[in-house]
Amino acid sequence: MAHIVIIGAGIGGMPTAYELKAKLGNNHQITVVNAVDYFQFVPSNPWLAVGWSKREKITFPIRPYLEKKGINFVAQPVSKIDAEQNTLQLANGESLNYDYLVITTGPKLSFDEVPGAGPNGGHTHSICTVDHAEKTWDAYQEFLKDPGPVIIGAMPGASCFGPAYEFTFIMNTDLRKKKIRNKVPITYVTSEPYIGHLGLGGVGDSKGMLESEYRNNDVKWITNAKVTKVEAGKMFVAEHDMNGNVVKEHELPFKFSMMLPAFKGVDPVAAVEGLCNPRGFVLIDEHQRSKKYRNIFAAGVCVAIPPVEVTPIPTGAPKTGYMIESMVTAIAHNIAADLAGQVADAKGSWNAICLADMGDTGAAFVALPQIPPRNASWVKKGKWVHLAKIAFEKYFIYKMKKGTSEPIYEKYVLKAMGIEKLD
Numbered sequence: 001m002a003h004i005v006i007i008g009a010g011i012g013g014m015p016t017a018y019e020l021k022a023k024l025g026n027n028h029q030i031t032v033v034n035a036v037d038y039f040q041f042v043p044s045n046p047w048l049a050v051g052w053s054k055r056e057k058i059t060f061p062i063r064p065y066l067e068k069k070g071i072n073f074v075a076q077p078v079s080k081i082d083a084e085q086n087t088l089q090l091a092n093g094e095s096l097n098y099d100y101l102v103i104t105t106g107p108k109l110s111f112d113e114v115p116g117a118g119p120n121g122g123h124t125h126s127i128c129t130v131d132h133a134e135k136t137w138d139a140y141q142e143f144l145k146d147p148g149p150v151i152i153g154a155m156p157g158a159s160c161f162g163p164a165y166e167f168t169f170i171m172n173t174d175l176r177k178k179k180i181r182n183k184v185p186i187t188y189v190t191s192e193p194y195i196g197h198l199g200l201g202g203v204g205d206s207k208g209m210l211e212s213e214y215r216n217n218d219v220k221w222i223t224n225a226k227v228t229k230v231e232a233g234k235m236f237v238a239e240h241d242m243n244g245n246v247v248k249e250h251e252l253p254f255k256f257s258m259m260l261p262a263f264k265g266v267d268p269v270a271a272v273e274g275l276c277n278p279r280g281f282v283l284i285d286e287h288q289r290s291k292k293y294r295n296i297f298a299a300g301v302c303v304a305i306p307p308v309e310v311t312p313i314p315t316g317a318p319k320t321g322y323m324i325e326s327m328v329t330a331i332a333h334n335i336a337a338d339l340a341g342q343v344a345d346a347k348g349s350w351n352a353i354c355l356a357d358m359g360d361t362g363a364a365f366v367a368l369p370q371i372p373p374r375n376a377s378w379v380k381k382g383k384w385v386h387l388a389k390i391a392f393e394k395y396f397i398y399k400m401k402k403g404t405s406e407p408i409y410e411k412y413v414l415k416a417m418g419i420e421k422l423d
Contacts, residue, residue, distance in 0.1 A: 002028045002339055005088065005098035007078055007269075009034035009062050011042065011396075012104035012300035012324050017071050019332035019405035028339065030071045031096065033088065037062055037075035039400060043321075044393050045133040046167045046357065049258070050140060050174045055130055058393065060401060069403040078268045083275060083293045100335050103282055103298040104328075107263035108270075114155050116230035117259060123230045124151075124259040127163055136258060140171075147180055148255035151235055153189035156226045157262030159316025160301075161190065161198050162365075164260050165210065166357050172217050173359025181218075187252060188214065188221040189237055189259070191313040195221055199318045200352055201308045203365040204378035213358070222250065224312050227259070244312040263316065265302055277304045286347050288331045297335065299327035299348070308371055317370065322353040332405070355389045362386040 004020060006013050009032050017032050024030070038059045047053040066073045074096065080089035081101070088096040109128050111118025119126050119135050126132035143150075152168045154161050168188055175181040192198070195214060196206035214221060224240040235257065237250040264270065265280020274292040276282055281304035283291045288303075290296040301324075305317050326349035334344035352367040362385025368376040399406060 002099040003097065004028060004030050004100040004102065004335060005096060006030070006032045006102040006104060007034075007088070008032075008104035008106060008300075008302075009039055009066075009073075010104065010106055010300070011321070012106075012328055013102075014039060014062075014066075014400050015325065015405060016102055016104055016299065016328045016331060017066060018069065018400075018403050019328055020335060021069050021071055021403075022405045023332050023336040024339070026070060031074060031098075032062070032066055032071060033074045033076065033078060033090070033096065034062060035075075035077040040130040041393055041397055042129070043163075043389070045127040045130060046163055046170050048130065048133040049125075049127050049136040049167065050170055051137055052170070052174070055134060058397070059130055060397070065401050065403060081268050081272050081275075083272050083296065086295065099295060100338075101293075101296045102331055102335075103269055103296065103302055104300050105266045105269060105302045107301045108266045108280065110157070110262045110264045113157065113262055114227050114230065117155060117227070117261065123232050124235075124257040126261070127167060127258060128260065139256065143256040144178070144180070146255070147175075147183040148185075149253050150184055150186045151189055151252055151254045151257040151259070152186065153225070154191055154260040155262055156191045157314045157316060158191055158260050159199050159263055160260060160318050161192060162318065162320075162354050162356050164188070164190070164258070165198075167258055168219060169213070169217070169358035172219065186219045188219055189225045189227065189235070189252070190221070190223055191225060191311070191315050192223055193242065193311045193313075193315070194223050197223075197311075197315065198354075198365065199308065199315055200365075200367050200370060201372060202377075203352070203367045206363075206365060206379045209363065209379055209381060225250075226313050230257070230259075240312045242312055262314075263301060269302065279304075281305075287334050287344055288327055288348050289334065289344070297331045299331055300324045303327070305350075305370075318352065318354075320352045320354045322351055323349055323370070326351075355385055355392060357386055357389045360386060362389060364388075 041058040044058045063073045077091040125136040196210040226238045228236045235252045238246050239248040241247045270280025282298035288297045301319050330346040330348040333346035337344040350369045352370040354365040356363045363381045
C-alpha cells in the first residue's frame with residue numbers, strides 16, 4: 001500500500017485528494033496536510049472585502065469531509081521536506097513519510113519585496129486570503145466614515161491581476177450604491193504594460209474593453225508602474241516606458257489601498273534542493289512531475305510557468321481555475337498509472353479561462369492556449385458572468401463538501417461559454 005501525501009487543501013489540494021480517492025479506492029492511503037483546519041474559497045474574497053459575503057459562506061472545516069471519504073487529514077504547517085528520505089517535518093515536531101508527494105500549497109505572499117506594503121505592519125490591504133479579506137473589510141468600514149483617494153492594483157512581479165480588476169469594479173459599484181462614489185477618486189496602479197494585459201499579453205480585446213470600462217467608471221490608471229515603497233497615506237510609484245526607462249515619479253496620496261503582491265514559493269518547498277526555480281516555484285515536466293524527484297508532483301499557483309512575454313516591469317503568468325483543474329486530473333491519472341505499472345502520460349492544460357466579476361456585470365476571458373499563438377482568444381462581457389460566478393462559488397463548495405471529483409469547468413463553465421470541449 002502506497003502513502004500519498006498532499007500538501008495544501010485549497011482549490012488544487014482538495015480536488016486532488018478526491019480524484020485520487022476515486023481512482024485508487026482503499027488500496028492506497030491518502031493524507032492531506034494543511035496549515036489551517038479550514039477550506040477557503042479564495043475567488044470570493046473580493047466580495048467579502050466589501051461586505052457582500054461572509055466568512056462562514058466561503059469557508060468550512062476540512063476534517064469531517066475528508067474523513068468521510070476515508071482520507072486522512074493533518075492540520076499542521078510543514079516546516080521541512082526531506083525529498084531524499086521521502087519525509088515531511090511538521091511544525092509540531094512530528095514527521096510524516098510518503099511514497100508520493102503532491103504539492104498544492106499556493107504561493108507565499110511577498111509583501112516584503114516592497115517596503116511598507118501588506119496588511120501585517122504595512123499600509124496596504126490584501127484579498128489573497130480570507131483573513132486578509134476580513135481585515136480589508138474592517139478597514140473599509142473605517143474608510144467609509146471618512147472617504148478619500150483609493151489605490152488598487154498589483155505590485156512588481158505580480159502574476160494574479162484578475163482580483164485587482166474585480167475589486168476595483170466591486171468597490172466602485174458598492175460606493176455608487178452608497179452614493180459616495182463622488183468622494184472617492186480611484187487609481188489603478190499596476191506592473192502590467194497596459195490595462196487588460198492580465199499577465200497573458202492581453203486576451204481578445206481585453207485592453208479596449210477594460211480601458212473603456214475604467215473610463216466609463218472614472219477610474220484613472222498608471223501602467224508599467226513599479227511601486228518602490230509605501231508610507232502611511234502615500235504610495236511612491238516609478239512609471240516606466242516600454243523600454244524600461246523611468247518617465248515619471250509619482251507620490252500618490254490615499255486613504256485606502258488594496259495591492260496584490262508578487263508571489264513566491266512557500267519556504268519549505270523552495271528550500272528543497274533542485275525542486276524549484278529561484279523564485280521557489282516547482283519545476284515540473286508536462287506530466288506535472290518534478291524534474292528531479294520522480295515521486296513529487298505539483299499543481300496550481302506553486303508550479304513554475306514562464307511569463308507569456310517580457311515586460312518592462314516584471315509580470316508573471318496567472319494560473320486560472322480551468323488550468324488548475326486539468327493539472328489535478330493529470331496528477332491523479334499519473335499517480336494511479338504509476339502505481340499500476342503503466343505509463344504516466346496525462347498532461348495538464350495550459351488553457352486560461354477566467355470569470356471576472358465587475359460588480360453588477362462581469363467578463364469572461366478565454367486564452368487557448370495561455371502562451372501565444374492561440375487557437376482562441378476572446379473576452380465576453382455580460383450580466384451572465386456575474387451570475388455564473390455566484391453559481392460557481394456555490395457549486396464548488398458543494399462539490400468539496402460532497403467529496404466528488406467531478407470537473408466543474410468541463411461540465412458547466414465551458415458549456416456556459418458555448419465551448420463544448422477543449423483539446
